[in-house]
Amino acid sequence: MGARKKEALEQFNRDNIITAAKELFETKGVEQTTMDDIAKYADYSKSTIYVYFKSKEDIYNSIVEDYTDVLIGELEVCIQESTDFEDSYYKMCDCLVNFEEKYPKYYASLMGEEKTTNSRKKPVLKDDKVGKELNELIKGFLEKGMASRKIRADIDIQPTVLYVWSAISGIIQVAERKKDELDESLNMNKREYLRYSFRTFYESLVRR
Amino acid sequence: MGARKKEALEQFNRDNIITAAKELFETKGVEQTTMDDIAKYADYSKSTIYVYFKSKEDIYNSIVEDYTDVLIGELEVCIQESTDFEDSYYKMCDCLVNFEEKYPKYYASLMGEEKTTNSRKKPVLKDDKVGKELNELIKGFLEKGMASRKIRADIDIQPTVLYVWSAISGIIQVAERKKDELDESLNMNKREYLRYSFRTFYESLVRR
DNA sequence: GAGTAATCAAACTATAAGTACGATAAATGA
DNA sequence: TCATTTATCGTACTTATAGTTTGATTACTC
Secondary structure, three states: OOHHHHHHHHHHHHHHHHHHHHHHHHHHOOOOOOHHHHHHHHOOOHHHHHHHOOOHHHHHHHHHHHHHHHHHHHHHHHHHHOOOHHHHHHHHHHHHHHHHHHOHHHHHHHOOOOOOOOOOOOOOOOOOHHHHHHHHHHHHHHHHHHHOOOEOOOOOHHHHHHHHHHHHHHHHHHHHHOHHHHHHHHOOOHHHHHHHHHHHHHOOOEOO | OOHHHHHHHHHHHHHHHHHHHHHHHHHHOOOOOOHHHHHHHHOOOHHHHHHHOOOHHHHHHHHHHHHHHHHHHHHHHHHHHOOOHHHHHHHHHHHHHHHHHHOHHHHHHHOOOOOOOOOOOOOOOOOOHHHHHHHHHHHHHHHHHHHOOOEOOOOOHHHHHHHHHHHHHHHHHHHHHOHHHHHHHHOOOHHHHHHHHHHHHHOOOEOO
């Protein structure tokens, strides 16, 4: 078989396995899904699964990478869709919120939460795509705000990239976890609360 | 045996086990510590461990609760130590940073990160002490800032409690995880970066 | 000293990740 | 065509660890 076809076939198999695992992870949860489950559902023998992936964690990480690409794509749209800095800001926030709601587990992972190391093996370290591409993305976004003189003059773009990222992801994750308490004690739904938080946070970035 | 003494003895045993587990968790890591390890180190038989705790997770949660109390105590001091709002703010931030550096795992837990559910049993749900006591603490802190007219007039205290909490804990956690990249690409150490972030974040709260 | 409660040691169960290995089937290539 | 290689399969095995069971032992109480 030509190296060309062979590689395509390998990719096809990997994709199959990932697709199956994705579905199982989303319906049953990652921990509750066993390698036998994946093998059965993907219609491969367990041994073959281990030909394509080193471990369950390896499969999981591949999925996270996939979703990372999706998220980055969506965020890019938010930024390009509008020329107004403030508008882009809220669009990006909404985009992250939607993503978190759809894939809370993956969101947490690509935000850098501790890996699921159920494995007996050493963890598979993935090169931090998020840290690179996303960095550039947010940096571009902030530069736009700088150029349009929306952003405070004393803001230093480089550290602010991480600052914005970490604060917003913290806000989103906690909002999700505490949404019930939010409802009960503040009678404010999650969306309202997030709107308020994003608006307040925006004030730390812009001139007044 | 009197109920009085009996209860004290039970508490004594629980404490012993917790102390041993704490040490092991901190040196070997939580996942790497087995129940047999704990039993051996605490000098009880495994069966007895299970008399006092339902599961490994139960032990872990008890420890988290302990540390929660410690953290709350420390934060209280920060607030009472100074009458100045800004000063209190930075003291609290430092306090959280120190705590995170000492006990990253516990910090993540009491910040609400997903539980370590290695167990086959249903997770032990702990009543969210953090969510109550800490809430009150931060609320008091914000009220101080409100009273001294430091805080922006359009700030609504209730949701701001959660806002401040979640943003700051996000910032701290990401700073820890990305501290190497911080050093390399921004040549800024973690402390400097955090200082910058806390200062910037402060601007979202106060009048200018 | 009989009865009760706490503790123990050790074997056992269950579950799941990852491995080993021989069998089978399918593509390749002389 | 037939031999060789390659992918896949299935099954059984290994290992690790949480949690359970049991029956013995110790110690405390009345």
